[in-house]
Amino acid sequence: MAADKDPSVRFGQLPLTKYTRDLDDPRRRNHGILIGSIIHSPTVRFKCKMIKQKGQIGINIYTMWFKPLTNSTEDAMATKRARDFLLGWILNPILFGDYPEIIKKNAGSRLPSFSYSESQKVKGSFDFIGINYYFAFYVADDPSIPKTGLRDYNSDMFAKFTGYGLGVVDTINEINDVGRITFLSGFIGSVLDSIRDGIDVRGYFIWTFVDGYELISGYSSRFGLYHVNFEDSEHERTPKLSAHWITFLGDAILTIRQCYTCYCTEVTTMDGLGSLVRIQTLQASFHIK
Structure with a gap:
């Protein structure tokens, strides 16, 4: 992939660009969102305090x-x-008060800039950060792309996980989605690792509850814990194996919420015939508050 290119142009796709006037529009709109947070965040926080609500502002x-x-x-x-x-x-911008140097150098005057006052206000303007994460890519340098300067930056980013899911082209009427369970189990384990590393994780959300329409892939990718029969006029919904698994996991967590340590050796559920199915063998202990 050509990593220098605008983030709106990825993997040969131009999603939603017919609704923009030019490729600088996303930059201007993103800048407007950040400036809007400066303007409106104090008002929202003040009103939440006045009506004694514990509201938070995030992105x-x-x-x-x-x-x-x-x-x-x-x-x-x-x-x-x-x-x-x-x-x-x-x-x-929301962590350090400005755009990365590589973006400022590549975009030049086409990238809106922050004044000193705006920079100080936008930094730390959010109470939490949500990462809507799908998957990872391997990146290789493309020598045909003109080289640009790169900031000497050795530290890694931090992340808070609030959303994840697995979108696959399920076999027609597939209910026993063991692959999705393995995928989600790995991500839940990664969230636990983040907590152990000291990350202030407030929660996570699985995308999504039922199969639905995806912006780019339409109905071909199914992210749901519940299968939807799109050929049926009633759109019949059937819980997949992953729905039973996450229900079991939630029930297990609820039973140990009183600050107990749990040692988990395996996760099991019942298949459609009432037989016990081992989903994954684990060797993990964790503490839940």
Whole structure:
């Protein structure tokens, strides 16, 4: 992938560009959202305080993660550019008060800038950050792309996970979606690892409850825990195996919420015939408050 390119142009696709006047529109709109947070956040917080509500202001970021294809310096730099363009143009301002240097250098005057006052106000203007994460990509440097400067930046980003799911082209009427359970189990384990690493994780949300219409893939990708028969006029809904699994997991967590330590050796559920099915073998202990 050409990691230097505008984040709206990814993998040969131009999603939603027919609704924009030019490729600078996303930059201007993103800047407007950030400036809007400066203007409206204090008002919202004040009103929440006045009516004794514990409201919080946050932003949800659609993204993927990137890893270098090889250990080469070129691939590492390309990966950093990809992260800056897809993540940094939103995260950097609200964490550090300005856009990544690579974006400012590439976009030049086409990128709106923050005044000193705006920079100080936008930094830390959100109470939480949501990462709407789908999957990861390996990134390789493309030598045909003109090289640009890169900020010397050795620290990694932090993440809060609030949304994840698995969209696959399910077999028709597939209910026993063991693959989705394995996928979600891995992500829940990653959230637990983040908590152990000291990340202030407030929660997570699985995308999504039922099969529905996806913006780019239509009805071909199914993210739901419940299967929807789109050929049926009533759109019959049937719980998949993953729905039973997440229900079991939620019930198990509720039973140990009084600050107990749980040691889990395996996760099981019942199949459609009433037989016990082992979903995954685990060797993990965790503490839940």
